[in-house]
Amino acid sequence: MRQLWHPELDQVSLARVLTALGDPVRLAIIRTLADGEEHTRSDFDSNELAQSTLSHHVKMLREAGLTRTRWESVRCFLSLRPEFEDRFPGLLTAILDQAADPPAGPPVSASRPPLPRPVR
């Protein structure tokens, strides 16, 4: 370990970034990092997800150029990559300004794909 791969920001595509952000877990991670501080990886541990799953998500973010992973002896720290803003100006801000979840849907839920089909 100690040194993980980070992509050149030049080489990441917009689609890659959007895909990386298109997951609630990863979006939550980015929201936390949005304070600009470094956070220890264990800040993101939860009882919901296995360690390895978290690792997977962190990797997705790193490989999309969004985050930096820094090692300090045994544990690691995550932070946003400052250069990201140069490559995609305003993008992250615009995304983080959005409400992540539907604004409290009706109790049971209403709309959906029309289920298999209405009338055939």
Next chain:
Amino acid sequence: MRQLWHPELDQVSLARVLTALGDPVRLAIIRTLADGEEHTRSDFDSNELAQSTLSHHVKMLREAGLTRTRWESVRCFLSLRPEFEDRFPGLLTAILDQAADPPAGPPVSASRPPLPRPVR
């Protein structure tokens, strides 16, 4: 046909939208629609993709609340949903302002996931 399902924008999550936009084909469609006009679906036909594949992508966009499909007799017209801007203010603009592709990478390409592995 004639009437296709469109989600309530209230019920669309940010992650869903970002996932929908996290594909080059769909990003290209949205870029075209960004002029605010209606475009016939066949405007998006290409030799690259099968007709049914295009249908699939259009469906993803529609179900993420981004686009509206309107039928007029035999053919259909696509456009951005104006309400989208109310649900996710500024989001689409910020995304479409970005350069989609890496700014002309070096001939052969350079960075990548460290290929299988450097040294094992």
Next chain:
DNA sequence: CTCATATATCGAAGTTCGTCGAACGACGAT
């Protein structure tokens, strides 16, 4: 009624994603 056209939907194949537990690797402490 039948045909042609434009598009959606289905079913299959291959790929990627999200998740887990198990195994591995790096490093500090003992």
Next chain:
DNA sequence: ATCGTCGTTCGACGAACTTCGATATATGAG
């Protein structure tokens, strides 16, 4: 040298995505 901790990587699995060709559906034209 051994152990414990923290985090990554591997292997597996089902779910979801991308793609296709084939089939179904709606509608205008003949």
